[in-house]
Amino acid sequence: MNRDIPEFSLQRMPIYLNYLRSLPDDGSLNYISSGAIAQALGLGEVLVRKDLAYTGCAGRPKVGYPRVELIAALEKFLCINDFKSAVLVGAGGLGSALLAYGGFENYGIELACAFDNDPAKVGTTIGGKPVLPISELDEGCKKYGAVLAIIAVPAQAAQQTAEELVKAGIKAILNFAPVQINTSGDVKVINIDVAANLAILASML
Amino acid sequence: MNRDIPEFSLQRMPIYLNYLRSLPDDGSLNYISSGAIAQALGLGEVLVRKDLAYTGCAGRPKVGYPRVELIAALEKFLCINDFKSAVLVGAGGLGSALLAYGGFENYGIELACAFDNDPAKVGTTIGGKPVLPISELDEGCKKYGAVLAIIAVPAQAAQQTAEELVKAGIKAILNFAPVQINTSGDVKVINIDVAANLAILASML
């Protein structure tokens, strides 16, 4: 949709959006300068201007960027208005926490349901989301029209899970299992390895 | 400790380590080539060689890298042998999941305890880890000799939490709150915003 933008600029878009949304909405701050944003987020101000230029929202010399318009432009850029459905596989500790987490709605994403192979969990709801058996993964993804998936299964099950998700029509995967997932075709994958990140921090000391 | 290495190389070190540890340990694979590693992880093979060179483990032309030695070199590089203590602030859904997660030990990190301001949680244990009141944060960090911390509190509490952690001697923070944290001095921070990552994926479709 917006693919002619540097990868790293794209990664910063949600950061800008979060920050702008956190600002007071009482009319005291109708415009904000790239310098102010840069300082708040620890970025260079030229970088901020370059990034914001991709949203198509023009700033005004001397005053800055119109806050409300800029938020709208970022939301449009991130396609937040066309609601997308996501499913989660693996309703363990992390999976359950994500099911109960409300933050996805800030980005127009509905986490619709979870899949798990534990009979004790199947049939229950977690965070108000139904837990379905893995055997219904294909059917469930299609029912909800899911294009996004979160993998929160143990490492050894991640690859097979990913393949089943792709077969079920999933186009992008957020993978919490600490293994590389190989996907066919043009499926996007982002890996988040929490322990590895803590290890990186530890080794930087 | 190892600071003359590109940031991105450092980020890949845990990936190499995870992969090598996942290989069969039955003597069938005493050496592994950079090409094999590269293919498994979806990286360029020259890049793999450059990265591995930082560990000091020399590969052998024609055979590859000695698997066991390479694992040891990566562990040494990541300082996995000098055990470090971490604390967690915010024992909500995500925090609780992290407390119960055993993966930090793979990197020589012990998640020692949690802090929360919910009286119903204080005094209990989650994942075997005691939950202490926020008022004991300083004391608790020092008791466990913690240098690492995980912030899993709501966004509006993150900055203050970070400041208290730094005062308590914490040197690096893994921040799950979707806000920029400003730290004084040379405290390292890595941010993980789960919802933002899903949003990035969604916008790439």
Place this chain on the structure above:
DNA sequence: TAGATTGTTAATCGATTAACAATC
């Protein structure tokens, strides 16, 4: 107008890749 801020073009920096010599 003068000054502040945007937006763009050029320069720099860092990371990746390509080419190739060294080695077992």
Place this chain on the structure above:
DNA sequence: TAGATTGTTAATCGATTAACAATC
């Protein structure tokens, strides 16, 4: 030896920063 693989040096690529003109 010939061939495979490492390790290094140079080239490329992409992202960030610097310089500066444009604008309100």
